[in-house]
Amino acid sequence: xxxxxxxxxxxxxxxxxxxxxxxxxxxxxxxxxxPDKEHPLxxxxxxxxxxxxxxxxxxxxxxxxxxxxxxxxxEPVTWDEAMSxxxxxxxxxxxxxxxxxxxxxxxxxxxxxxxxxxAALLFTKGLGRHGHYxxxxxxDTNSRLIASQLxxxxxxxVPIPDxxxxxxxxxxxxxxxxxxxxxxxxxxxxxxxxxxxxRGGRVVVVDPRRTETAVAFEWLGIVPDSDxxxxxxxxxxxxxxxxxxxxxxxxxxxxxxxxxxLSAPFTPxxxxxxxxxxxxxxxxxxxxxxxxPRAAIYGRLGTCVGRYGTLTTYLIDAxxxxxxxxxxxxxxxxxxxxxxxxxxxxxxxxxxMRRSRRRKRSRVSGIRSAIGSEPAAMMAKEMTTPGxxxxxxIFISAGNPVLSVPxxxxxxxxxxxxxxSVALDFYVTETxxxxxxxxxxxTMYERDDFPYTFQGFQATxxxxxxxxxxxxxxxxxxxxxxxxxxxxxxxxQIPAFAAFGAAxxxxxxxxxxxxxxxxxxxxxxxxxxxxxxGLRRGGLSLRTLTERHPHGVVLAPHIQTGVLRDAVGYLSRxxxxxxxxxADEVDKLSDSGHPEGYPLRMIGMREPRSxxxxxxxxxxxxxxxxxxxxxxxxxxxxxxxxxxxxxxxxSSPYGEITVPITSTKDLVVGVVAIPHGWGHKGTGxxxxxxxxxxxxxxxxxxxxxxxxxxxxxxxxxxxxxxRVDRIDSVSTPQEIE
Ligand SMILES: Nc1nc2c(c(=O)[nH]1)N[C@H]1C(S)=C(S)[C@@H](COP(=O)(O)OP(=O)(O)OC[C@H]3O[C@@H](n4cnc5c(=O)[nH]c(N)nc54)[C@H](O)[C@@H]3O)O[C@H]1N2
Ligand SMILES: Nc1nc2c(c(=O)[nH]1)N[C@H]1C(S)=C(S)[C@@H](COP(=O)(O)OP(=O)(O)OC[C@H]3O[C@@H](n4cnc5c(=O)[nH]c(N)nc54)[C@H](O)[C@@H]3O)O[C@H]1N2
Ligand code: SF4
Ligand SMILES: [Mo]
Numbered sequence: 095x096x097x098x099x100x101x102x103x104x105x106x107x108x109x110x111x112x113x114x115x116x117x118x119x120x121x122x123x124x125x126x127x128x129p130d131k132e133h134p135l136x137x138x139x140x141x142x143x144x145x146x147x148x149x150x151x152x153x154x155x156x157x158x159x160x161x162x163x164x165x166x167x168x169e170p171v172t173w174d175e176a177m178s179x180x181x182x183x184x185x186x187x188x189x190x191x192x193x194x195x196x197x198x199x200x201x202x203x204x205x206x207x208x209x210x211x212x213a214a215l216l217f218t219k220g221l222g223r224h225g226h227y228x229x230x231x232x233x234d235t236n237s238r239l240i241a242s243q244l245x246x247x248x249x250x251x252v253p254i255p256d257x258x259x260x261x262x263x264x265x266x267x268x269x270x271x272x273x274x275x276x277x278x279x280x281x282x283x284x285x286x287x288x289x290x291x292x293r294g295g296r297v298v299v300v301d302p303r304r305t306e307t308a309v310a311f312e313w314l315g316i317v318p319d320s321d322x323x324x325x326x327x328x329x330x331x332x333x334x335x336x337x338x339x340x341x342x343x344x345x346x347x348x349x350x351x352x353x354x355x356l357s358a359p360f361t362p363x364x365x366x367x368x369x370x371x372x373x374x375x376x377x378x379x380x381x382x383x384x385x386x387p388r389a390a391i392y393g394r395l396g397t398c399v400g401r402y403g404t405l406t407t408y409l410i411d412a413x414x415x416x417x418x419x420x421x422x423x424x425x426x427x428x429x430x431x432x433x434x435x436x437x438x439x440x441x442x443x444x445x446x447m448r449r450s451r452r453r454k455r456s457r458v459s460g461i462r463s464a465i466g467s468e469p470a471a472m473m474a475k476e477m478t479t480p481g482x483x484x485x486x487x488i489f490i491s492a493g494n495p496v497l498s499v500p501x502x503x504x505x506x507x508x509x510x511x512x513x514x515s516v517a518l519d520f521y522v523t524e525t526x527x528x529x530x531x532x533x534x535x536x537t538m539y540e541r542d543d544f545p546y547t548f549q550g551f552q553a554t555x556x557x558x559x560x561x562x563x564x565x566x567x568x569x570x571x572x573x574x575x576x577x578x579x580x581x582x583x584x585x586x587q588i589p590a591f592a593a594f595g596a597a598x599x600x601x602x603x604x605x606x607x608x609x610x611x612x613x614x615x616x617x618x619x620x621x622x623x624x625x626x627x628g629l630r631r632g633g634l635s636l637r638t639l640t641e642r643h644p645h646g647v648v649l650a651p652h653i654q655t656g657v658l659r660d661a662v663g664y665l666s667r668x669x670x671x672x673x674x675x676x677a678d679e680v681d682k683l684s685d686s687g688h689p690e691g692y693p694l695r696m697i698g699m700r701e702p703r704s705x706x707x708x709x710x711x712x713x714x715x716x717x718x719x720x721x722x723x724x725x726x727x728x729x730x731x732x733x734x735x736x737x738x739x740x741x742x743x744x745s746s747p748y749g750e751i752t753v754p755i756t757s758t759k760d761l762v763v764g765v766v767a768i769p770h771g772w773g774h775k776g777t778g779x780x781x782x783x784x785x786x787x788x789x790x791x792x793x794x795x796x797x798x799x800x801x802x803x804x805x806x807x808x809x810x811x812x813x814x815x816x817r818v819d820r821i822d823s824v825s826t827p828q829e830i831e
Contacts, residue, residue, distance in 0.1 A: 158568025201493020267396020388424025444663025
């Protein structure tokens with residue numbers, strides 16, 4: 095019989111542009127992915143990772159049955175065996191330690207599945223008040239979210255550059271040519287940036303590395319972790335040269351004078367020593383930002399993961415505000431879903447989040463909760479530090495924290511001390527290999543989806559939803575189903591789960607099941623373009639989206655501006671600039687010394703053919719014997735007599751790794767760039783990844799409470815002091831100390 099071949103429009107959920115894809119499905123099996131030419135925004139673009147996902151989907155190393163770890167390694171078990179043992183052991187932990195004995199870590203791919211996000215929340219909130227919740231965000235975005243909470247009263251109001259209209263885009267600590275944009279959903283982002291130049295505008299990249307983005311546009315090199323100094327100087331120049339329309343700013347914000355005094359000491363002449371940027375360039379940039387009618391400054395990972403991530407992010411927004419670019423066309427804008435009642439939702443969310451921050455602190459570090467989560471850098475210590483709320487059972491979904499969180503070795507060891515550890519993943523990784531169970535989950539093409547998390551970051555208002563394009567492989571299950579199963583098994587013990595079970599039962603009498611899909615459908619219907627449950631003919635619902643707009647639909651050519659009052663969650667509806675946290679961070683700037691013996695600074699580097707740690711098993715992406723390597727400036731390499739390809743030892747005060755060096759002129763002198771997500775070492779089942787190996791850069795980063803950014807609990811991942819030694823000349827670690 096001839097095979098049945100179908101071509102199904104859907105979209106990629108590896109990274110944030112969510113490029114349109116056509117999935118070729120042959121007899122129910124995904125055999126190819128190609129870019130969707132009919133997608134209004136990605137218009138026939140997809141990157142190598144997106145195409146290579148077929149290899150993940152059909153990977154022979156993929157886990158498709160539940161695995162239990164025994165004395166001889168992992169062995170397959172039935173779902174029922176796995177779930178009843180997990181439920182029994184979890185019950186036991188709950189009985190003995192309460193909800194404070196349980197933790198959940200949700201990694202980055204979790205954010206791309208609305209049902210997964212709901213599942214993790216249902217579980218941790220349902221268990222009780224004392225549970226521990228960690229996410230990849232404390233290595234990624236929490237400083238951004240907390241800066242928003244301070245300024246606008248609500249963490250989810252995050253301004254993005256108005257990419258399609260701006261004439262001056264200043265990128266700080268972002269490399270969208272490789273990352274494809276983050277906290278900024280804009281397919282073909284490189285083309286959109288070239289459009290800026292084509293219409294006579296500029297793109298300026300402030301980065302310690304002359305990145306792929308900087309090469310294509312203008313580069314302003316900066317010393318790692320010194321962005322706060324640069325931003326304070328930009329403010330200082332704007333105020334002192336009277337480039338600020340103070341009345342206009344006063345109309346929307348409280349504390350402009352405070353901000354002026356805060357920045358006053360930081361003249362460009364004073365901060366040049368820290369940033370390495372000459373004062374004239376700083377002044378020119380300040381003038382351009384203030385005088386260009388459509389200008390925006392945008393920061394991302396590089397500005398979020400330094401020692402002052404919240405301060406830096408706050409200052410980015412402050413510069414946008416003071417320069418007159420916040421909430422203005424072509425400036426830094428709020429891309430909202432325009433949901434009915436959003437203003438009051440922001441007020442409520444803001445109040446809840448601020449309350450949770452006042453009340454909840456990380457047990458080990460004392461750091462306040464950030465959007466309901468704790469710093470993942472503390473996860474290992476939460477497992478090993480005795481006392482009330484010590485973690486005894488952990489669930490890890492869509493994450494590889496052994497490679498992604500500071501001090502992976504510590505976490506690896508801590509996992510072995512637990513009473514129960516369960517991974518929801520489709521690979522045996524450096525992390526899941528340390529768990530008692532691996533529960534096989536569906537991939538993105540095996541589930542329906544609506545990219546809820548990214549709606550607020552759309553550079554062009556857009557909606558797309560998808561049904562699953564293939565059935566789950568083997569015995570894989572969606573995360574939601576796994577959590578719902580567990581909740582049912584624990585319903586006698588946990589009141590919230592009993593209520594959840596009752597609600598599910600009640601709804602099933604009406605032929606409906608209680609799923610997150612119901613909520614997402616309601617959201618689509620009540621937001622921009624939605625059908626308002628039938629009140630607006632031709633409007634959108636999840637069903638009409640997938641049926642009538644399989645390639646997605648653009649809702650408006652541009653983001654609406656003039657929405658600041660609604661984006662603000664404070665009842666005053668005004669931006670709040672005055673914060674003790676910010677003043678304290680500015681005070682700390684001056685005592686940020688550099689430990690002796692570590693003259694260089696480490697930064698991260700994303701690669702076009704990696705996605706954090708989890709795509710190194712794809713032959714397409716690993717072709718050409720790809721290996722892990724670090725970049726160093728030619729002058730630094732010459733001084734240390736390091737030749738290209740030499741393996742070197744890189745040490746920080748916290749640990750050391752060995753990695754080959756490639757020298758380059760595209761770095762600020764004194765900087766070493768090292769990609770993360772490597773360090774596959776054979777504990778996992780991904781054979782190709784293991785052969786490629788590499789080093790875990792998070793051996794160089796610190797999980798000490800004092801090294802975590804104190805306002806938002808962010809891991810400190812950039813600007814870490816390091817030294818580089820030739821292998822033949824390395825002294826022993828004791829001598830280094
Ligand atoms: N190909 C690929 N794409 C990805 C990913 C991937 O692993 N591979 N990961 C995805 C994820 S999870 C995320 S969060 C996004 C991140 O998206 P981006 O933030 O755009 O990506 P990064 O490459 O991490 O960019 C950070 C930049 O900051 C610079 N930098 C480091 N320290 C400093 C500093 O102190 N100051 C300044 N000004 N710059 C600094 C680095 O040199 C780097 O160029 O990318 C996503 N896209
Ligand atoms: N030094 C340093 N460390 C970093 C960074 C850095 O730049 N430098 N970047 C940080 C950032 S921005 C991030 S986001 C984190 C990422 O950190 P993590 O999210 O902890 O790790 P990932 O490598 O993204 O691993 C994702 C895991 O999810 C699995 N997976 C993929 N899709 C699904 C799915 O649909 N469901 C489930 N259940 N599992 C799935 C994969 O197999 C893999 O095991 O790393 C952070 N760590
Ligand atoms: S850029 Fe990101 S979303 Fe687009 S195809 Fe590549 S991995 Fe997928
Ligand atoms: Mo990330």
